Amino acid sequence: MKSMRNILDEAQAHGRAVGHFNVSDLVLLRGVVAAARELNVPVIVGASDGERRFMGIRQIAALVKSLREESDSPIFLNSDHTHSLADAMEAARCGFDSVVFDRSALPFEENIRETAEAVKALKAINSSILVEGEIGDIGTGSEVRDTAPDLSRGLSSPEDARRFVAATHVDVLAPAVGNMHGMLKSMVEGSARKHLDIERISQIKQSAQVPLTLHGGSGTDDNDFRKAIAAGINIVHINTELRVAWRRGLEDSLRQQPQEVVPYKLLEPALDDIKQVVLSRLRLFQGK
Ligand SMILES: [Zn+2]
Numbered sequence: 001m002k003s004m005r006n007i008l009d010e011a012q013a014h015g016r017a018v019g020h021f022n023v024s025d026l027v028l029l030r031g032v033v034a035a036a037r038e039l040n041v042p043v044i045v046g047a048s049d050g051e052r053r054f055m056g057i058r059q060i061a062a063l064v065k066s067l068r069e070e071s072d073s074p075i076f077l078n079s080d081h082t083h084s085l086a087d088a089m090e091a092a093r094c095g096f097d098s099v100v101f102d103r104s105a106l107p108f109e110e111n112i113r114e115t116a117e118a119v120k121a122l123k124a125i126n127s128s129i130l131v132e133g134e135i136g137d138i139g140t141g142s143e144v145r146d147t148a149p150d151l152s153r154g155l156s157s158p159e160d161a162r163r164f165v166a167a168t169h170v171d172v173l174a175p176a177v178g179n180m181h182g183m184l185k186s187m188v189e190g191s192a193r194k195h196l197d198i199e200r201i202s203q204i205k206q207s208a209q210v211p212l213t214l215h216g217g218s219g220t221d222d223n224d225f226r227k228a229i230a231a232g233i234n235i236v237h238i239n240t241e242l243r244v245a246w247r248r249g250l251e252d253s254l255r256q257q258p259q260e261v262v263p264y265k266l267l268e269p270a271l272d273d274i275k276q277v278v279l280s281r282l283r284l285f286q287g288k
Pocket of ligand 1: 081181215216237
């Protein structure tokens with residue numbers, strides 16, 4: 001299997017992005033992997049703090065490893081939004097391919113200092129692990145909310161991006177470019193979409209010169225995605241849309257089979273709903 005770095009280089013060369021999808025259970029994981037295999041494209045499976053805790057960090061690593069051994073399409077595992085060095089090091093020891101070391105809530109200089117330290121510590125455990133650092137404010141929590149937080153003052157500047165990458169040696173950078181974690185109710189209903197600061201992405205790409213990740217991709221306008229990828233985004237995170245599909249799929253299933261108690265008969269339709277969301281996003285990100 002190609003390395004994650006190779007895959008990101010190829011994505012950059014071909015003007016594509018790799019989809020990153022968070023999972024909390026086997027239904028989500030199988031939905032994500034089924035979609036990637038059907039399209040024969042690489043995919044990144046993400047597990048953030050709560051998701052790693054719920055699935056078990058060793059268990060999610062073992063599941064992804066076994067899925068990877070079954071097929072040629074590359075599947076990578078990312079420790080998403082890892083807030084402590086101890087947790088990041090545990091993920092590295094468990095065989096994760098990458099870690100998002102997220103100290104973006106700290107003042108900028110402290111974020112630089114802690115991220116630089118994390119890059120050294122993680123590469124000492126696994127020299128080929130990729131470390132992503134995060135700057136700016138894109139809000140927290142992949143949830144559905146009524147109103148948008150004001151993130152306008154937390155947008156990343158090209159100069160901050162350059163300084164952060166030079167000082168920390170991160171492999172991948174996650175900037176704040178108009179993106180936001182979670183979705184508004186209006187986005188779930190389909191009456192509103194997120195829009196991105198494409199010019200800012202281009203400038204950050206030029207000054208940072210590393211692969212860029214777009215967090216909080218759920219609910220983003222398709223055309224903004226295309227432009228953002230052309231401007232230098234190489235990884236796109238989708239979480240809330242999958243969580244919504246999981247819940248709706250399960251609710252439909254329970255409604256349609258009111259007497260059913262067999263879990264896999266109830267969960268199979270939800271798995272297919274999740275797969276459809278992943279297929280649609282992967283096609284878009286891969287330009288298919
Ligand atoms: Zn994120």
